[in-house]
Amino acid sequence: MYRLLSLKNTIQPLQRISARSVPIGATCRSNLPKSPIYPRRPYSSQREHAQQSNTSGGMYTLAVFVSMLGISYAAVPLYRIFCASTGYSGTPVTDKARFAPERLVPDTESRRIKITFESNTSDALQWNFKPELREVRVVPGETALTFYRAKNNAKEDIVGIATYNVTPYRAGQYFNKIQCFCFEEQMLRAGEEVDMPVFFFIDPDFNEDPYMKDVNTITLSYTLFNAKYAKDVVPGQRP
Template identity: 75%
Template structure:
């Protein structure tokens, strides 16, 4: 019995060095010679960053569209005015100075006379009286004519007015050339002040060559006067 116990102890003791030599404790827990690399969780961070960049790009794109549309909306009115004044579109008299060449300002003595009538309207927001001093004139194409509109401020305060205009029939607007007028220019009248505003115009000689004008014997020039404070972005022929 004693021998068996002794043999078992001897065998267990003999195996310990073998295990120690196989896996030394110092080697198993030895510190690494260089730092271990750190691998961040790039999947979530990259996705979040891409989403943020996408939102930022979309926001800048939307802002650019908004600014562009805002600029277009402000530019549309003056561009429309220039277009109408150059082409006579929508019954707008032509104010393009290139149409005022000396050879076009020669009365056609053989042409029929055209009756030009004048009308006036005033916005309810404007305490002015406004009317033409002449109801009509008769001219031949190429002949210049001068007339006046009279305006008076009946309010107890200074007021700035602005006028729009058109011509009927609308197609005749391209032949109604205005050399001087008060349209789209702010006119300030002091309380009780009265002024005469000139309109200097002529009918283009090409009027006679247009077959649609053969039966037109009367052309009407109409002005509408507004309070400039409430008449932003008014275009030719537009009456709010």
């Protein structure tokens, strides 16, 4: 009986101490030292980091834009060179490597091909422009010279630039131009009139191509643009 009373008297003070020491709803906190973790960034550091990220993203976007702009400016000249070298899209070949003397020998046994000439001008160009001859007939390997005549009807000097193509398109690779005024700026003073030469021949390989068997007429067509508005004209383009 004495032991039970002693135990009871011991427990009750402990309960009173616990009730006073730990308020109801309080959480336990450890007195152990905190783990050595990285401190949280202050708000200003986070803002600086975000600004740096935005700046880097903006510079990357600007670099991509400048690169694409450069590619777009280079695309038109490269496309012209490609067309003039391969005859793609009906573009006459102007590669001088194709003008070897042995290729400039007329094939007198071949049938004659009729070459017709056409002209067009854009609405922004106040010029008269037409071929002096409507057609010529040549055999492969035979050179021919013809002219286009242009006159500036405006009251001011104007610079024009010409594109060209050949139809049927598949014959473009055999239409070799030794001299032409294509993609060259032509400045005419007010009222001035000039003759512009075209010196060409049909490649002798024309006769060896089975796809040319039914081609008896080839048309060379020029289109003149006002150079002020025609920075990106490409072969075969029409107004």
